[in-house]
Amino acid sequence: MRFRKKHYAVPEMQKSHYVLLNMDDFTGDWSSYFASASLPYAVELGAGKGKFLAHKAKDDPSHNYIGVDIETNAMVFAKRNLEETGVDNALLLCHDISNIEGVFPKDFADTLYIFFPNPWPKKRHNKRRLTHPRQLIQYHSFLKDGANIYFKTDDTELYEDSLSYLPAMGFNLLKSSSNLKVEEDPTGIVTEYEQRWRDQGIAIKAIWAQKEKVAPEALRGRLEQFHLDEKAKREAYRQAHQNT
Template identity: 40%
Template sequence: MRLRKKWWARPEMEESPLVITEPREYTGRWKEIFNNDNEIYLELGCGRGEFITKNAIDNPDKNYIAIDLKDEVLVYVLRKIKEAELDNVRIIPLEIAFITEIFDKNEISRIYINFCNPWPKDRHNKRRLTHTRFLEKYKQFIKPGTEIWFKTDNRELFDASLEYLNNFGFELLFYTYDLHRSGFEPNVMTEYEKKFTDLGMEIMFLKAKLKDSNN
């Protein structure tokens, strides 16, 4: 869906300290942004922020970073976290392909990827956020034992993602082709997930852990 340009979005975001418009200035120093030593969880492609807001409310002892590209989406994330009076969330407007430029070794403790673009054409597969091309990027800044939590409604993407992770140094801890009937308890629904579920669609989910390189 093509978003209509909201010219007021960037000025509103730039007024808030919760939005980091120059994230490369903080590479290796993200704990300073939050002013604590709590673990940092990262959501790649955060949509309008319902998922990360609920997680941040439920887990005040964790820090969260939401990344997406469009100001037209991120401005609503900002409004949600301000309304909830959260101080453990930061927003970064960024093309995810440049993710390694803003984080340093061992800075991130979990990655969430929810309903990303499936890029179904073979020539576009490398753009998938679960593709080995991106897993290689994540390995540069996640801690050993870091988990990736991934949700999608696309069966082909899900099957491919299981293979990408299994063959690239990650241990599959749990996966299901029907999340809402799986008994998996700590699920926080996204906006897309609610919409798909209302349409009777099955949601696929996995979590995988980065293996310790010393094992």
């Protein structure tokens, strides 16, 4: 997503209690950003302009919602969406998700949403995907055992690869669909990007998964194995093409 620089975005967000622009300013207590300190947490990665976050926080007062994104030009609209709803159970965090380990404490959230992230189709860029094993291992650091992940994409290759990334990294597949109907969607909200793809007749792919209990050292072993398997696949491909 490319935006022309909006010079008002950062100053506007600096004044809002809905936005934490920099982890250097973190109070040290996530509950201090919410009206109710006792609610469980749900995290949305790549919240964009915040349509999902604002609707969900309003519809579901049983959770405190945190939307993470790095693009301040989009987040300023998310901030306005939250202001419009007036919810007291949502926060926006400006942060690079590729470096999210340590941002939230262990056993922090019971729900994770990832909707329409960049598919990074080139092989050498796959590791930047938000569902790549290098990312999934970081999500283990703050998700409770049994936490649910809801993932939607328009991209077939990202969907198919995610169907192997998730179980490889300790997330049991509960359900998947290569053509999700709106009425079958347990998240209940059509996101901004989803609407664009649906309007163009593009099938929406979705995966629901649940975090298993896996020891950190076993997870590191799984990530290493994943990298070895990828290397072996590349080598087999290289050899096959060398001999033809």
